[in-house]
Amino acid sequence: MVVPLIYYIALSSALFAIGVIGVLIRRNAIIIFMCIEMMLNAVNLSLVGFADHYQAIDGQMFVFFVMTVAAAEVAVGLALIVAIFRNKATVNVDELNLMKW
């Protein structure tokens, strides 16, 4: 039984939207990162789905690169969070408000 393409698109769009909402409403920097990861994985899902649909390898290749880049981004993000926690003892993004217009 072949899963129709539209299922992949719907599922990945839903995951992506959940990730976006998470980034917008959560206040803990680490949870925000997890939501961004979820958005990236939603993209991965749709890429794999399309690659399967077109019987092409490009989409799967792209997924490798997205995963690597996501890891690098998270490593930098964790380092920054550690640095901020040392200076301010909080990871709540609402309390990072030194600069306002």
Next chain:
Amino acid sequence: MTISIPSITLSNIGPLLTLTVAGLLLLLMDALTPKGKKGYFPYLSLIALVIAAVQTTMLWNRSGTDFARMIYVDNFAFFFYLIFLLATGLTILISIKYLEDYHRNLEEYYTLLIFATIGMMLMAAGGHLILIFLGLEILSIAIYILAGLFREDVKSNEAALKYLILGAFSSAFLLFGMAMLYGATGSLFLDDLAQAIKAGVGTNPLLLFGMGLLIVGFGFKVSSVPFHMWTPDVYEGAPTSVTAFMSVGTKAAAFAALVRIFFLVFPEIKMEWNMLLWGLAVATMTLGNVVAIAQTNIKRMLAYSSIAHAGYLLVALVAANQLGAISFLYYLVAYTLMNLGAFAIVILVARKKDDYINIYDYCGLGFQYPALAAAMSVFMFALAGIPPTAGFVGKFYVFSAAVEAGYIWLAIIGVMNSLISVFYYLRITVLMYMRPAEADLGPVTMTPAISSAVLVTAAGVLAIGVFPGPLYELALNSVKIFVGL
């Protein structure tokens, strides 16, 4: 199973290879040499940049693709290579003293700048969506770290985290857009995308959805309204030299990829995107200029000014004719010179811990340091678009392109915006020459490096403003690849 290995010509990516080797070498040397013996790092990076620039000029007029169509080898990419190398070189010149004053041991800075430059070059040359994405991330991750370079400074931390969260957020949008384009056409090569659209998948909802997401993703990177919220905070909090690099480099790189995608892949469906970008351009120009008036922190003012300039560049993109593409390249060169020059002066005046960052600190600068004030006036005139500077010629080209393409109102709104911008740029000049000094600035140390950067930018702004011809020809040469315009 056999695999045919594509033929590759390494000289086609010569500048990239040079910079990669230089970056890795600096990284190794940074780890292996003892502290305090790394004063030559910036000069070594400058040498690498010069070599890369020479290689680029030797590649000029080559055309085609390489690495199995992954990389475009054309004058458009080379033009951008030169812009990026210029921006990075000037950034290194203006940051040597600034970094030494702040902290002794920050040699990663130069490695990261070089890696960021590689990322920008990949974005300009990428012929495949993976490569454009990778270039963007190499650039962005390097800049996330650079923005948080002052580890003990809470503002720098905060700027870096904000930039990282919003940068990653926007990358996700960009990626989703790329996935949708892949879904609509079945290929990730820009050439194939263009062909598929020509063959008539133009009305495919997946394609339009993907294009919209690309606009959102790139909109974040070039800080166009309404995706600009991060810009002022990040520009204010990051180290000033990094702000200078960010305001020029990331913007130019994101625009390079944006222009290539829109002029190469999407010209057939211009009807679908030109009104959208029209609105973005108007909103970006207007909001940037109006909010800049209210700023008293010069870094924030320049941040809003950079938003406004992104708006002018979007006007050139909307025009989507040959003059538009030329004016786009010309404007980017002019913007690179004038913005980096202005930031050089800001670094000189602000000193170590950003002590003098308020615009009223510039009161009376014209009497204390006439040369500095004169240079700053040149940059302010250029940013405001007053002849005979490069800013004027650039705006003239941009707005003529808009008129030529039939967007009269866009040009009128743009000109009105320039008039608004004159107010806050000239305010700096007025403060420098017509007000007595409020606070004692103390000695401003001019090192040869930063003086030469100021000199080069000021001379450049005036030179290409008075003689725009040669640069126009170069730009014309570079945009011939866009046959659809």
Next chain:
Amino acid sequence: MLISYLPILVYLIISIGLAVLIVALSEALGKKTHTAVKDLPYECGMVPISDARHRYAVKFYVITMFFLVFDIEAIFLYPWGVIFKPLGLFGLIEMGVFILILMVGLAYVWGKGALEWE
């Protein structure tokens, strides 16, 4: 179509039901006594020294980040492994360059003293 999945559904229902039933029965029938030793996380093992939710030294996070970055690069070795033979020397050289770049990163981390525990 879906009817072919029916055994899985039945299996799921039985296994979940059985699990719930056993826990519920032992809860209802068993005799409960609480002593200090019995309430420990490991009734017959190490005595816990403190609560699990305390702060760790930042060194652990640093090592985690290095692991994350270097580990994920291994992902590129798998496709290479799949087509190792057809790619031949070309692939070997390419991957050599790739791993060399990673080694430079490792050398940097090492040289900066980030791997030293004390």
